[in-house]
Every structure is written in C-alpha cells, then in structure tokens.
Amino acid sequence: MNITHLNDAELDLAVLGEELPPPAAEHLASCLVCRRRRDGVLAVVEQVRGDDPDAATRARVREWALAAWGGARARVHWLRWAAAAAVLVVLVLLPLRTGPASAPAPARFDAEAVLTEVNSVLDSDPLAAVVSEEVVNTVVPVPHAVSDRSVAAGERSVS
Amino acid sequence: MASAARRELLVARDDERELVELARRGDRDAAEILLERHELLAFRVCRRLLPPSEDLDGAVQETLLRALKNLPRYAGEGSFGAWMASIAVNLCRDKLRRRRLVPFQPLEVRGDDESDPLAVIPSAEPNPERVAMARQAMQRVRRELVRLPRRQQEVFVLRFFAGMDLEGIATALHVDVGTVKTHLHRAVHRVRVAAEEATP
Numbered sequence: 001m002n003i004t005h006l007n008d009a010e011l012d013l014a015v016l017g018e019e020l021p022p023p024a025a026e027h028l029a030s031c032l033v034c035r036r037r038r039d040g041v042l043a044v045v046e047q048v049r050g051d052d053p054d055a056a057t058r059a060r061v062r063e064w065a066l067a068a069w070g071g072a073r074a075r076v077h078w079l080r081w082a083a084a085a086a087v088l089v090v091l092v093l094l095p096l097r098t099g100p101a102s103a104p105a106p107a108r109f110d111a112e113a114v115l116t117e118v119n120s121v122l123d124s125d126p127l128a129a130v131v132s133e134e135v136v137n138t139v140v141p142v143p144h145a146v147s148d149r150s151v152a153a154g155e156r157s158v159s
Numbered sequence: 160m161a162s163a164a165r166r167e168l169l170v171a172r173d174d175e176r177e178l179v180e181l182a183r184r185g186d187r188d189a190a191e192i193l194l195e196r197h198e199l200l201a202f203r204v205c206r207r208l209l210p211p212s213e214d215l216d217g218a219v220q221e222t223l224l225r226a227l228k229n230l231p232r233y234a235g236e237g238s239f240g241a242w243m244a245s246i247a248v249n250l251c252r253d254k255l256r257r258r259r260l261v262p263f264q265p266l267e268v269r270g271d272d273e274s275d276p277l278a279v280i281p282s283a284e285p286n287p288e289r290v291a292m293a294r295q296a297m298q299r300v301r302r303e304l305v306r307l308p309r310r311q312q313e314v315f316v317l318r319f320f321a322g323m324d325l326e327g328i329a330t331a332l333h334v335d336v337g338t339v340k341t342h343l344h345r346a347v348h349r350v351r352v353a354a355e356e357a358t359p
Contacts, residue, residue: 008348011351012344012347012348012351015347015351016318016343016344016347040354040355040358041350041351041355044293044297044300044354044357044358045300045319045350045354047293047297048297048300048301048304049203049207049319049320050206052199052202052203053199053202058195058198058199058202060216061198061216061219061223062191062194062195062198062223064220065194065220065223065224065227066187066190066191066194066227068220068224069190069224069227069228070187
C-alpha cells in the first residue's frame with residue numbers, strides 16, 4: 001500500500017500554520033511522519049529564534065528609553081518657555097528701539113524761504129551780508145538818508 | 160501608593176489607544192506599560208535583522224525611544240505592536256544602510272551557544288550524533304535566513320520570531336497581505352528545505 005505524504009507546497013503551508021486542503025489536512029492529522037517533518041522544522045526555527053533577553057536587561061533598556069524620552073520632553077518644554085521669553089523680550093524692547101524715531105522730527109530746512117530772506121536783506125543793504133550794520137556805521141558814519149541811498153546805489157566802500 | 164494603584168488600573172486596560180493617548184500627553188506610566196508590552200518584539204526583530212557586531216541593546220533602546228518620540232504621529236491604524244515593528248525594521252534598515260552592510264549575518268550569529276540543540280529533535284535520545292545533527296540544522300537555517308532577500312527575511316522574522324500575524328506584518332512593512340504571503344511562502348520553503356537537509 002502506497003502512502004502519499006504531504007508534498008512540498010502542503011508542507012510549507014503546514015509549517016506556516018495555514019489551512020490545508022481537506023485531504024492533506026486529514027493526512028497530516030493521521031500521519032506521524034508528516035507531523036514530525038513539520039514539527040522538526042518548527043523546532044529548528046524556534047531554536048534559531050533564541051532566548052529572549054532577561055527581565056533585568058529588558059528593564060534597563062526600557063528605563064533608558066523612558067529617561068531619554070523624559071529628557072527630550074523636558075527640553076522641548078524648556079525650549080517653549082525660552083522661545084516665549086524671547087518673544088516677550090523682543091516685544092518689550094521694540095518700542096525702545098523705535099523710540100527716537102517716533103520723537104518729533106527736526107524741522108525741515110526750507111531753502112526757498114532762506115533764499116527769499118537773504119535776497120530781501122541784500123536788497124535793503126548789500127553790505128549787511130559782509131559785516132554788521134554797526135561796524136559799517138562806525139567806520140563810515142553817514143546820515144541815515146544818504147546812507148540808505150548810497151547803499152542802494154552801491155557807492156559806499158568800507159576800505 | 161496611589162501611583163501604584165493607578166498603574167495597576169492602566170495595566171489592566173486592554174485598549175491600547177487609551178494608553179497611547181495618555182502617553183502622548185506625557186504620562187510616564189502609560190508609556191512604560193506600552194513598552195513593557197512590546198519591547199520583546201523590538202528585541203526579537205533587531206536581534207535577527209542586525210548583524211551580531213551591532214549593539215543589540217542600543218538598537219532596541221533607539222527603537223523604543225523613536226516609538227515614544229513619534230507617538231503623536233501614530234494615527235492608530237493597525238496595532239501599536241505593528242507600529243513598533245515598523246519602527247524596529249526601519250531602524251535596522253537605517254543601521255545597515257549607514258554601515259553599508261548587506262543584510263547578511265556572518266555564520267557566527269548571535270546566540271549560537273544559548274540554544275539547546277536537542278530541542279530541535281523531539282523526543283530524541285541525547286546522543287552526540289543527534290546533538291551534532293541538531294546543531295547543523297540550526298546553522299543551516301541561520302545561514303539560509305541571512306541569505307534570504309531583505310524583504311523575505313523581514314517577513315520571516317516578523318512572522319516566526321516576533322509572532323505577528325499577516326495583517327500586522329502588512330501594516331508594519333506598508334505592503335498588502337498578498338505580498339506578505341508571497342514573501343513568506345518563498346522564505347518558508349527555503350528555510351524548510353535547509354532544515355530538512357540537515358536533519359535527514
């Protein structure tokens with residue numbers, strides 16, 4: 001009597017724990033050889049997996065990760081406060097920095113008005129542009145009427 | 160005392176979304192419980208996806224820390240375990256990429272001496288021949304595992320070492336379940352052949 005054992009594909013399915021076609025499943029349930037093949041492979045795989053780390057190692061690794069996580073969270077927390085403080089400082093200092101700019105700006109130099117003023121002075125007394133009227137009167141005393149006329153005509157000299 | 164009682168209450172909660180929400184708000188107890196539940200998965204994934212020269216504890220610490228730091232990004236699609244697995248796999252990929260290593264482990268893989276090779280052969284008499292055979296089977300499977308294409312290796316590790324279901328693996332690797340099945344079948348076939356060749 002020939003016994004048909006599981007073929008490769010069926011044995012792979014058995015190792016994977018997947019559902020076998022009904023005839024193959026029935027065979028596996030009753031065939032010690034096929035079950036031993038499957039269990040042998042699974043046993044090797046289980047051995048290759050190796051032992052799990054002991055409780056102390058697990059705890060040490062876990063604690064390290066938790067501590068590093070806590071440190072990272074604390075850093076983020078601290079950085080948030082530092083950023084908020086920096087923003088606050090900037091907001092406080094900004095008005096001081098911009099203070100002088102907001103003070104009344106110096107009056108603008110009105111060149112047109114100055115020129116008009118100068119022209120009017122020169123028109124009334126050209127020497128006034130060189131020396132003061134007091135000096136002129138001391139050096140060349142002239143009556144007011146003449147003085148006014150002479151000056152207007154440009155005839156008087158200080159030399 | 161009140162803190163211990165509160166922690167007990169948190170531990171009893173099955174709904175991880177609540178724990179995640181509390182941890183997001185900085186609750187250390189909630190975060191610790193989440194890690195306690197899923198750290199083993201990170202150990203198992205990192206252990207088999209990274210070469211033995213890589214610091215396993217450091218990699219797991221980094222995985223857990225990434226998970227905590229990125230809690231605000233966890234949208235709740237899929238389980239927290241799948242999300243953690245996703246972080247672990249990505250971290251392993253990053254480390255391998257940074258070191259410019261192909262994702263293969265040397266033959267002297269991590270944990271070679273920790274396993275009991277007799278467990279490979281059920282109800283076997285502990286004679287030297289069987290022990291040697293069992294050791295050989297484990298070596299062959301380890302070798303085959305590191306030879307698998309990266310995606311097949313990841314799928315196999317998540318299924319058989321981290322104990323995840325197909326949906327969880329699909330979520331963790333951002334692929335569909337059909338793709339997971341395909342990779343898993345190919346990986347299992349190669350691993351099974353390697354195991355059986357060593358244990359005739």
